[in-house]
Amino acid sequence: MIKSLKNLTAVTVGALALLGAIETQAHEEGDFILRVGAAHVSPNDDSSNVLGTDDGVTVDSSTGLGFSGTWMLTDRWGFEVLAALPFEHDVEGTGSLSGLPIGTVKHLPPTVSFQYYPDVDGDVFNPYFGLGVNYTLFLDEEASPELKTALGSDDVELALDNSVGLAAQLGADWKVGDNWFINAGVWYVDIDTEADVIVNGATATTVDVQIDPWVAMLGFAWSF
Template sequence: MSNKIIVAAMIAAGVIAAPAVQADETGLMIRARGVYVTFDNSQNDGLGATANALAGHAGSEISANDRLIPEVDFSWFFTKNIAAELVLTYPQTVDIQLNDTYIGKIKALPPSLVLQYHFTDFGAFKPYVGLGVNYTLFSSRDNIIAGAAGQATVENSSVGMVGQIGFDYMFTKSLGLNFDVKYIQMETDVVLKASGTKVGALGLSPITTGVGLTYKF
């Protein structure tokens, strides 16, 4: 009889403890990173032709300058493996160039929402992969083209997919080092200001490489 009581007590203790273990595996993680942004700078034939006309020779291109930015993200763990990450920064100034000569600038606010899978079988080393969506809002859109056809600027938003790989290396239960790489689909149409006519598309689509700190609550 006493054995049955002991077994029952152990089962009850396990049932009570299970939610506590699960609660410890869920919760909020915050990361702060320095991120280097490398723009793809692809462009369609229309924009390439416009660049050639502006520069007066073939092989010209309109491009965005690579830059270093701060980044903060908030990840919520639904389980020890599954998390949703919101990636934020403040509006970033992006310089636009024609053959390495400054011709204008835009500001880009590019929040992303990513669903992540975290691998948990490597001790303090915790790699992850993610897939999500990016919405970039362009503002302060100075003229980036001024030619015979008139002044042109970019459209005000872009929506694209995000692919992500990275890892956290945890020094303690709460504090760790983060390394993160993302590919962000980002393209915006270039349009004439007077008529709204599209003259091309600038594919920014950056690769972001970041290093920073992780804190798990």
């Protein structure tokens, strides 16, 4: 996944350097741009210890439907709201807990960003950069049967705190028709949370988890 993200970034930067001299632009002040596509979330995670000194947790990747709306404030600046259907992730143990399923969790990642569209003198390829704030809402946390067995109780719950952090993005629209585009985008999102393992109504341990995912989305855009 990281290799794919690097390749996408390289293609985008390379295209910026090779653009020609078409003098009109695709996005203008007052336009609204709707983008929809497949979004892949690949955590770049780390965590504190769970039960001992050589264990932790890891969060697996997930793919879902992402969508965003951008209002062009000027010809160069836009304001974007990014959303998605809930992503579901498996959480597993690492170190001495390696191979132990911890549970599953869903999250919603609404993000607001200001975007900059550089003047590349082109209406076919239109790159943009963004910086904003992400709010991650965790929901439907469920402890695995294996974790319940390991802790000797059926009354085991997981509870993750919601997160607020910065988000940076790089994207581009390729025009394929009147007001229609192919879109590709990459985000890096700062997501930090505290996960409580609750056994028989009492918190058995609290784990600091840095998820910090790379997110890649490929889809279509419509400008109107």
